[in-house]
Amino acid sequence: MLAFGLPFLLYVLTLAPTVYNLDSAELTTAAATGGIVRATGYPLYLMLGHLWSWLPLGDVGYRLNLFSAFNGALTIALAERILRRRQIGPWATFGALGLLACAPFFWALSLIAEVYTLHTALMAAIILLLLRWAEQPTPLRLAEVSLVVGLSSGHHAATVLLIPGCVWYVLTTAPRKALSPRSLLFAMAAFLLGLSVYLYLPWRYSTQPAFNYAGRFDATGTFSPIDLQTLAGLWWLVSGRVFAGEMLAYQGFELWAQTAHFGVQLWQAFFAIGLGPGLIGLALLIHRDWRLGGMLLLMFSFSAGFYIDYRVVDKDTMFLPAYLVWALWVGVGYQEVLDWIGQAREQEPWLTRLEGGLLRLVIAGSVLLVAAWNWPLANQSDDWSTRQRGETILRQVEPNALIFDWWDTVPVIEYLQLVEGQRPDVQAINRFLIEPRDMRQLIRREITNRPIYIDQPPADLRHLVEAEPVGPLYRLQLRSRPIPMTFIQERR
Amino acid sequence: MYKFRRLLTALVVFLSGAVLIPFVSLPAQAFSWELFADAYESEPTLIIDHDEGKPGSSFEIKGKNFPPNATATITINGTVLGTIMTDGDGKFEIELNTTGADDGAYFVTASVNPTATIRFALDSSSPNTWPSPGVATVFPVPSGIAFTQSLYLPIILR
Numbered sequence: 001m002l003a004f005g006l007p008f009l010l011y012v013l014t015l016a017p018t019v020y021n022l023d024s025a026e027l028t029t030a031a032a033t034g035g036i037v038r039a040t041g042y043p044l045y046l047m048l049g050h051l052w053s054w055l056p057l058g059d060v061g062y063r064l065n066l067f068s069a070f071n072g073a074l075t076i077a078l079a080e081r082i083l084r085r086r087q088i089g090p091w092a093t094f095g096a097l098g099l100l101a102c103a104p105f106f107w108a109l110s111l112i113a114e115v116y117t118l119h120t121a122l123m124a125a126i127i128l129l130l131l132r133w134a135e136q137p138t139p140l141r142l143a144e145v146s147l148v149v150g151l152s153s154g155h156h157a158a159t160v161l162l163i164p165g166c167v168w169y170v171l172t173t174a175p176r177k178a179l180s181p182r183s184l185l186f187a188m189a190a191f192l193l194g195l196s197v198y199l200y201l202p203w204r205y206s207t208q209p210a211f212n213y214a215g216r217f218d219a220t221g222t223f224s225p226i227d228l229q230t231l232a233g234l235w236w237l238v239s240g241r242v243f244a245g246e247m248l249a250y251q252g253f254e255l256w257a258q259t260a261h262f263g264v265q266l267w268q269a270f271f272a273i274g275l276g277p278g279l280i281g282l283a284l285l286i287h288r289d290w291r292l293g294g295m296l297l298l299m300f301s302f303s304a305g306f307y308i309d310y311r312v313v314d315k316d317t318m319f320l321p322a323y324l325v326w327a328l329w330v331g332v333g334y335q336e337v338l339d340w341i342g343q344a345r346e347q348e349p350w351l352t353r354l355e356g357g358l359l360r361l362v363i364a365g366s367v368l369l370v371a372a373w374n375w376p377l378a379n380q381s382d383d384w385s386t387r388q389r390g391e392t393i394l395r396q397v398e399p400n401a402l403i404f405d406w407w408d409t410v411p412v413i414e415y416l417q418l419v420e421g422q423r424p425d426v427q428a429i430n431r432f433l434i435e436p437r438d439m440r441q442l443i444r445r446e447i448t449n450r451p452i453y454i455d456q457p458p459a460d461l462r463h464l465v466e467a468e469p470v471g472p473l474y475r476l477q478l479r480s481r482p483i484p485m486t487f488i489q490e491r492r
Numbered sequence: 493m494y495k496f497r498r499l500l501t502a503l504v505v506f507l508s509g510a511v512l513i514p515f516v517s518l519p520a521q522a523f524s525w526e527l528f529a530d531a532y533e534s535e536p537t538l539i540i541d542h543d544e545g546k547p548g549s550s551f552e553i554k555g556k557n558f559p560p561n562a563t564a565t566i567t568i569n570g571t572v573l574g575t576i577m578t579d580g581d582g583k584f585e586i587e588l589n590t591t592g593a594d595d596g597a598y599f600v601t602a603s604v605n606p607t608a609t610i611r612f613a614l615d616s617s618s619p620n621t622w623p624s625p626g627v628a629t630v631f632p633v634p635s636g637i638a639f640t641q642s643l644y645l646p647i648i649l650r
Contacts, residue, residue: 021525108523254561254580267512268519275509311560313581314528337502355499362506377522386525408529436535456537459610 003080003093004073007101010371011069011110016380018387019061024113025386025411026213028053028064031113033418035211036204036228040240043200044155045115060419061387064113065380071117072110076101078124079324083331085131091360092338096274096331098367100324103269105317107378115156116320122152123162123299123321127328130169130295137174139183143190145170150194157240158321161306165298172291198238202229210418217434219441221402221427249311258308265316269323270330271370277333278326285332300325334363389472390416394423396471398451403428404439405455405473431455443476452476530556536582538602538610542622547595547614549622550630551588555602558582562604566631569598569639573631578604587627590614596638614638 019028030037031049052067053060076097083093100106109116125148133141149166152159170178177183205212205228214237215225227233236242250258267275286293303321310318341355390412397403403413403426410430416422431439440461443452447465457467457474467474521527534557541552558564560582566573568588578584588600595616601609624630 022528024525104519104523249560264516267509267516270509271518272509272513273506275512276505276507280505311580313530317528333505337505341498341502355496355502358499359502359506362503366506374519377519380523383524406529408525432534459538459608462611 003097004077007076007097007110008069008073010101011072011107012066014107014111014375014379014381015062015069016065016112016383017062018059018384019390019412019415020065020112020380020383021386021389021412022407023115024061024064025415026407027115028061028113029211029411029415029418030209030213031064032060032415033209033211034204034207035209035418036201036214036225038213039237039242040157041198041201041214041237042115042155043197044151045118046204047197047200048118049113061113061415065111068112068114068117069110071121072101072106075117075120075124075324078121078128079327082124082128082131082328085128086332088331088335089338091363092331092334095334095363095367096277096327098364099270099274099330099370100327102367102370102374103271103323104374104377105265105269106320106323107374108380109317109320111378111380114317116317119152119156119158120320120324122148122155122159123324126152126162126166127295127299130166131292134169134173134291137177139177139180139186142170142178142183143186146187147190147194150191151197152194154195154197157238158303158306158318161302161321162299164302165295168298169291169295172294198234201237202234205229211414213430213433215433217429217438217442219438219445221429221442221446223433243312246311247306248309250309255309262304262308262319262322265319266322266326269319270326271366271373273366273370274326274330277337278329279333280336281329281332281334284336285329296325296328386412387416391422392471393453393473394426397423397426397453397473399425401426401451401453402442402446403453403473404431404434404443405453406431409455409472447476447478536602536604536606536608538600538608540600540610540612541625542620543611544613544615544618544620545590546616546618546621547593548591549614549620550590550624551612551622552625552627553586553588553600553602553610555584555586555608556582558584558602558604558606558608564602564604567601567603568631568633569637571634571637573633576629585627585629587625587630588633589624589630590633592635593633594635594638594640596640598633598638 019025026037027045027049029035031046032053034050037046049064049067053063055063057063057066079097080093083096126145129145129148133145149159205225212223212225214228215223217223226236228237270278282297285296300322304319307315307318338356338359341359342352389409393409393413394416407430410428413428417424417426440458443461446452453470453473453475455473457465457476464479465476466479467476536555536557539554545551555564555578558578560578560580562578563575564578564584565575566586576584576586593614595614597611597613599609599611601607
């Protein structure tokens with residue numbers, strides 16, 4: 001209970017109070033309204049989030065933030081169960097999982113509507129179920145693992161990075177039992193059952209949801225959704241093909257620099273304190289239980305390695321699976337040191353007790369220090385900026401306005417419109433969903449019909465329109481006398 | 493001391509990561525959505541610090557959302573000024589020095605595969621002479637390329 005309750009309390013105290021920005025606004029709006037998000041679809045999140053959005057607590061944005069907090073705390077609780085199975089004592093567990101719970105990105109991503117903590121909770125469940133299967137390798141227990149792997153795949157495509165570790169563990173622990181026809185049949189059926197959450201997407205598509213980020217706007221302002229009732233359309237969404245160009249993006253020195261950057265992130269996540277014990281835990285686990293050690297090493301390597309070589313600005317938010325594995329190693333390392341210290345000295349048992357007590361104090365004190373240090377960095381409880389931004393814009397724009405902007409504006413406007421019913425007359429288009437050429441044509445088409453607002457006036461339309469700042473946007477108006485479209489260069 | 497060698501060893505293990513503190517800073521950046529807002533814009537964009545000034549002014553231009561580690565060719569009114577490498581995030585910074593340049597309109601284009609253009613104007617009657625912002629890459633704007641005369645064309649709206 002404490003393993004869940006303590007981090008959950010911490011996250012509730014620092015939780016973002018309302019709808020948050022960027023991906024959070026998109027996920028919140030889609031989950032609450034039965035909408036569709038961009039690749040890779042996240043159907044499990046949308047299903048669970050939709051149910052969670054009915055909780056009678058705060059506004060809908062707050063509820064989906066709370067969902068992340070719940071999953072973050074659940075991750076810690078499941079990790080505690082994993083360590084308990086390895087006979088890791090309460091102090092070592094508290095030290096290791098306390099560092100994880102208070103790691104800057106783990107903590108911050110547990111405070112806003114996001115997909116990452118549900119992914120780590122499912123990952124911890126997979127590891128726990130594998131350990132349970134190893135104790136008694138029955139087809140049913142293997143099916144349980146497969147079911148959760150399927151569900152996790154239906155949540156986050158990064159689950160594929162866990163599969164090498166899972167396969168390693170299964171094939172090295174009880175290969176004959178795992179590869180028996182009955183086991184394989186059960187496992188495959190359970191995996192497909194878990195994967196069936198993807199059927200949520202074509203079903204949702206059929207309801208023509210108001211919020212749909214899988215598609216494009218054309219030059220007439222008409223949204224053309226990707227047909228998720230076709231295999232091609234569904235595969236386009238769930239495969240994440242749109243992000244393929246960002247994968248395996250670095251070579252040579254750049255790759256080394258990105259690896260070093262990850263090392264810094266890991267060091268910061270565990271506040272320098274968890275580095276030594278983590279390395280000891282890694283080495284010990286491979287030495288004493290090479291099956292489990294190998295599985296965790298594979299999970300860590302694939303999870304960290306993939307995102308190290310992924311060229312996106314926000315990738316520091318994607319290392320949580322690697323941090324989960326590292327925390328397990330820290331727990332093993334802490335326990336080893338405590339056991340070594342605890343080997344009683346015959347003449348001075350008091351010294352053994354004193355040393356053990358001091359180390360426990362250091363472990364506990366480390367967690368408190370990290371919590372105190374990272375609290376102001378992670379705390380989102382006063383962040384109303386997203387709501388304020390959206391409401392300010394909706395307050396300022398004229399009736400029937402057309403707004404063009406990016407992820408920091410449009411999703412929250414759509415949240416306020418679709419979830420809270422504000423300004424249904426306004427149309428907001430995310431510039432990510434419209435080709436620049438089509439946007440410019442749409443502006444030319446609509447500028448005499450309705451008020452148009454945009455984040456940055458296109459430089460190539462300045463001869464035609466003038467831009468008046470209105471809050472964080474610009475109101476475009478047709479020039480009374482257009483600036484000449486062609487200049488003749490006069491050579492001096 | 494010998495009595496406490498185990499404890500000291502254990503503390504060294506626990507605190508071994510601290511040896512990197514002189515080289516790596518502890519977490520200091522508060523988490524905020526503003527840190528990642530730029531990640532979601534996909535259109536190459538140029539941003540200029542001022543859109544008009546007196547000849548002799550310096551203008552800072554920042555490019556973003558270009559392909560990473562690519563060579564961007566910088567042209568002004570069709571004249572090639574030079575090239576600059578975008579960084580790993582597809583960004584770059586340049587400075588345009590307009591000492592000796594003429595009054596008129598200038599269109600600056602950065603071309604990789606996608607292009608982006610931005611406009612500024614020089615006017616001798618402007619009260620603003622912008623100083624150098626101190627950017628590493630500086631391109632002088634040559635004389636004789638300003639757009640000064642104009643041709644009016646009818647605007648047809650459908």
